Amino acid sequence: MAYLANPAETAGVLVRHDFHFQKKYGQNFLIDPHVLDKIVDGAGIGPQDFVLEIGPGIGTMTQYLAEKARKVVAVEIDDRLIPILKDTLSEYDNVRVLHQDILKTDIPEIVREENDGKPIKIVANLPYYITTPILMSLLEQKLPLDSVTVMVQKEVADRMQASPGTKEYGALSLAVQYYTEPCIIAFVPPNCFMPRPKVGSSVIRLTGYTDPPVKVSDEKKMFATIRASFNQRRKTLVNALAGGGVAEKEKTLAALAVMGLDEKIRGETLSVEQFARLSELL
Ligand code: SAM
Numbered sequence: 001m002a003y004l005a006n007p008a009e010t011a012g013v014l015v016r017h018d019f020h021f022q023k024k025y026g027q028n029f030l031i032d033p034h035v036l037d038k039i040v041d042g043a044g045i046g047p048q049d050f051v052l053e054i055g056p057g058i059g060t061m062t063q064y065l066a067e068k069a070r071k072v073v074a075v076e077i078d079d080r081l082i083p084i085l086k087d088t089l090s091e092y093d094n095v096r097v098l099h100q101d102i103l104k105t106d107i108p109e110i111v112r113e114e115n116d117g118k119p120i121k122i123v124a125n126l127p128y129y130i131t132t133p134i135l136m137s138l139l140e141q142k143l144p145l146d147s148v149t150v151m152v153q154k155e156v157a158d159r160m161q162a163s164p165g166t167k168e169y170g171a172l173s174l175a176v177q178y179y180t181e182p183c184i185i186a187f188v189p190p191n192c193f194m195p196r197p198k199v200g201s202s203v204i205r206l207t208g209y210t211d212p213p214v215k216v217s218d219e220k221k222m223f224a225t226i227r228a229s230f231n232q233r234r235k236t237l238v239n240a241l242a243g244g245g246v247a248e249k250e251k252t253l254a255a256l257a258v259m260g261l262d263e264k265i266r267g268e269t270l271s272v273e274q275f276a277r278l279s280e281l282l
Helices: 007-016 033-043 060-068 079-088 107-115 128-140 154-161 171-179 219-231 237-243 249-259 272-281
Strands: 050-054 071-076 095-099 120-125 145-153 180-188 201-208
Touching: 007 079, 033 060, 033 120, 033 145, 033 180, 033 201, 050 060, 050 107, 060 071, 060 079, 060 120, 071 079, 071 107, 079 095, 107 120, 128 145, 128 154, 128 171, 145 154, 145 180, 154 171, 154 180, 154 201, 171 180, 171 201, 171 219, 171 272, 219 237, 219 272, 237 249, 249 272
Parallel strands: 050 071, 050 120, 071 095, 120 145
Antiparallel strands: 145 201, 180 201
16 A cells, blocks of 8 residues: 555545545545644654554554554444545554544543553644543553654644743633643645645644643642633633632732732743742632
8 A cells, every 4th residue: 555645645545435524523644745744743652652643543643653553443433434544554563443523532441551660651633623622631641651753733732832921812722731741843835735724734743741840739729720711811810719619819919929029910821830839829
């Protein structure tokens, strides 16, 4: 089987299998080999690695991963792609395709079975309609993660890597930066996909912390504080937390005083370290 990462091979597979794209599954298949090189190199895949791929599509990136890694498990939701993957990946004996929704997949079980519970690499050209739920679920499950290297809508990558005080900075930035160190690897224009998406994309690598730089005793409380302050971005932090039922005004004012912060400060200027400290004080 030839490499699928070009328009002619991809179109050939689609015609041969009479496959029609399903909008509801966010199907935009990669057709540019340079982009695949960037993703696989950016993820640093080596011969010892176990890789979990989310949404293999017709197997374009799976081929590249299978050649570099020890083992690949690819989770695909669309039943019509399963026989296609059987065909396009027939030459690789180190790939297992699971016909499942990634949000319902028991990933810890896969990690135990395939990698002795040790940190794994996750690689994906993510379906844009559920990018944030997938990423949040991967992070919140506290999986043993070496890294997560994903293609996402450019704006979403920018939000993940945003610094405090910028307009892109929000709850997603803080969640990503609490669990991992983000690094945007490449911008990918719409003409690298079939069909072309309406928006530009970026590849971003999130490197999991073995020893997180920020520690909190109650993560739930910290993320509730973060959510409340960004739900009402225009309000001061004191008013946003009171309005969101997280803390009374006096309590937040006292905590801000201890931290040496202005009482009119807005949540969007606080770093992950400051949110952690604030939630401990509250
Ligand atoms: N990896 C392929 C590529 O780069 O050409 C396809 C990427 S395409 C953007 C996203 C893929 O994710 C599609 O194959 C789609 O069917 C699959 N997908 C969508 N939702 C999913 C879910 N909840 N669980 C698993 N796969 C899903």
